[in-house]
Amino acid sequence: MKILVTGVTGQLGYDVVCEGLNRSLTMIGIGSKDLDLTNEQLVYQYIREYNPDAIIHCAAYTAVDKAEDDHENCLDVNVNGTKYLATVAKEINAKFMFISTDYVFDGKGEAPFVETDTPNPVGYYGKTKYEAEKVVQSLLSEWFIVRISWIFGLNGGNFVKTMLRLAETRNELNVVGDQVGSPTNTFDLSHLLLDMIQTDRYGIYHSTNEGFCSWAEFAEEIFRLAEKSVKVNAIATEEYPTRAVRPKNSRMSKQKLIDNGFYTLPSWQDSLKRYLYALQHEVK
Template identity: 75%
Template sequence: MKILVTGYTGQLGFDVVKEGLDRGLDMIGVGSRDLDVKDEKAVNDYVNEIKPNAIIHCAAYTAVDKAEDDKENCWKVNVDGTSYLAKAAKKINAKFMYISTDYVFDGKGDIPFTEANTPNPIGYYGLTKYEGEKIVESLLTDWFIVRISWVFGINGNNFVKTMLRLAETRNELNIVGDQFGSPTYTHDLSKLLLNMIQTSKYGIYHVSNEGFCSWAEFAKEIFQQSGKRIKVNTINTEEYPTRAVRPKNSRMSQQKLIENGFSPLPKWQDAVKRYLRELKEVKE
């Protein structure tokens, strides 16, 4: 199976390509320097030339705060780029997997969102990702939309790396404790995505590591497992203002995943443990 992966220079795209190569699949990973998804002709020509059996679209404009002021560029990448890739996939009858986000929801309440819940994004980034979802659904028949949250992987920046870096110079940190969700390790996620793309169980899925926590609880677990004595002060969202509004409830139900015969990812605490080990191995 030949699989084209966009966003190869990011956390998820990198691990998807790595996992696919380990499985002996024909993987082609492209970053923005290899293929500008905002260029319709370039996308069409490239996809038509390599003719993949499937496209896993990980590339996205993900600078959540910056997106509020850089709306044009964010739209071009997340909406136009997705449209161009979906149209190119349709021409060659390739399966299409669009990686979306918990930010398509408004974060109200404390019940996990299901795939049947209607998105209602409260920030511009989330809006563009939802618009991308609608394009995929309207243009294609063989599609997967996979909503993920709180991603961390070996290639790129993330919350775990930030916490470890801050721990080098600080002994006390203020971390938001009233936003809840599920951390997602790209190493685990990439395995499931590749299992999924090789089936015909199309539709929308929520995927993250098992269990829920707040950002403060996530930080405490990182410090505890890495043996760092850092005091974590739990604060409210209002005490840490950001340009973009974050959903307070990013919990997502993974029942559909289980109903369709896919194994849920390991618990997030276990994922953190294995990720810290991976980081250590890379340093050595």
């Protein structure tokens, strides 16, 4: 199977390509320097030339705060880029997987969002990702949409690396304690995505590591496992103002995975432990 993966320079795209190569699949990983996803004709030309059996679209404009003031570029990448890829995927009869986000939901309540809940994004980034979901569904009769959250991987920056860096110079940190979600290791996620793309069990899925925590609880576990003596003070979202509104409830149900014969990922604590080991030993 020949699989083209966008966003190879990011955390998830990198791990998907690495895992695909480990499985002896033919992987084509592309980044923004390889292909400008906002150039319609270039996208068509590039994808037609490689003629993949499947496309896993991980690339996105993910600067959540910047997106509030950079509507044009965010829309261009997240919506138009996805539209061009989905259009050419249909033309060459390639399977299409779009990686979406917990930010398509408004974050209200405490119950996990299910796959059939109607999205109601509160920030511009989330709005463009929801628009992209709708584009995929309108252009293709068969598709995978996989919503993920709070990812961390070896290739690129993330919350775990930030906390470890801060621990070098700080012994006390204020971390938001009222936003709850599921940290997700891109290593674990990449295995599931590749298993999924090789089936015909299409639809919307939520895929994160099991279990929920706040950012403050996540930070505490990072420091505990890394044996760093850092006191974490859980603060309210309002005490840490950001340009974009963050959903307070990013819990997502993974029932659709189970119903369709897939598996849920390991607990986020287990995954974090393995990630820190890999980080320490530079296993890539």
